[in-house]
Amino acid sequence: MAGINLDTDNSAVGTEIKNLAESMLRQLELGDLSKAVALVNNLNEVRDRTLYNEIGRLTRALHEAIKNMRVDTVGAASDIDHATDKLAYVLEMTDKSANRTMDLVDAGMPLATDIHDRASALSVEWQRFLNKELKPDEFRNLTKDINQFLLDSASQSQRLQGQLSDIVLAQDFQDLTGQVIHKVAALVTDVEGRLVQLVAMAGNVDSITGIVHADMESAEEPTEGANIAAEGPQINKSSEDVVASQDDVDDLLSSLGF
């Protein structure tokens, strides 16, 4: 970002005004009114000269700032526009990943349930065998069932393995979206910096011209209660007016008689 020098050499101007004022005071003490009035004119000249210089300098600085701001930062096909596209990409990627993960879980869950159910059932039969409660034909069925179960559970757990590693792969969005979010965050910081410069410049114009903005003195009153709006996730959980956990929610509700 090209630096814009906003520091005014106020000390030189101040010294000049001080010298003029002092000599004016001396002339007044000596009783020379016409010389004192002439010095008032000199003071005016210094003020005007400073003002013109400042205006010239600020105009240049303003041009510089606008150039830095670049018109292509806002509007169609601009940086901001691209940033919006990038965030839409993040949304799309996270959505895809969440659905892919849930698809895989949906596909894997019945396999795990099947292994569990059949293992539990076989375990009961096996216990009966150990207790010598099985008739010969029941035992023959049991060995057949066990054989089938061993074959099925080997293939089902293999499929589960594949699904689990696919779930891990579906998290690859974090890397891609992370990069995009970093870029967008950098753009926001950049634009913020330039806006701060413009605000500082406006402040400089005010101080030189002696303009006071009455409307800026009264801080905006927060509108209370009437309309509670949705705000989305709270990033700063340590804030007083934000609950930190579900336990806090439960405490708050029970204090309200829930």
Add this chain to the structure above:
Amino acid sequence: MKILIVDDFSTMRRIVKNLLRDLGFTNTQEADDGTTALPMLQNGDFDFLVTDWNMPGMTGLDLLKKVRADDRLKSLPVLMVTAEAKRDQIVAAAQAGVNGYVVKPFTAAVLKEKIDKIFERVEG
């Protein structure tokens, strides 16, 4: 038990739907905001409403208020599952007549606990 799940994000609807299925509630329908949910509630015999707060169109809080203002729906149990975590908001939801409030991100156990509690009250 017929349940309506209202959330603008399809992934969140799917998560809630899967959790409800695991809890044994298989008869669920979905809506993506209050505006689509309200006519579904008015025309269908839903027993339970699970809704997000922050949605385009009609928010979950406004949907809750509309439900409580509707003679046929006013006693429908409503669970709010939302990222809104300010004390003022929770108090506002309570005042509007919510039956339970779960903050995101949440666990299956929390969801189950709140649902159980709501039905305990409704039936008890």
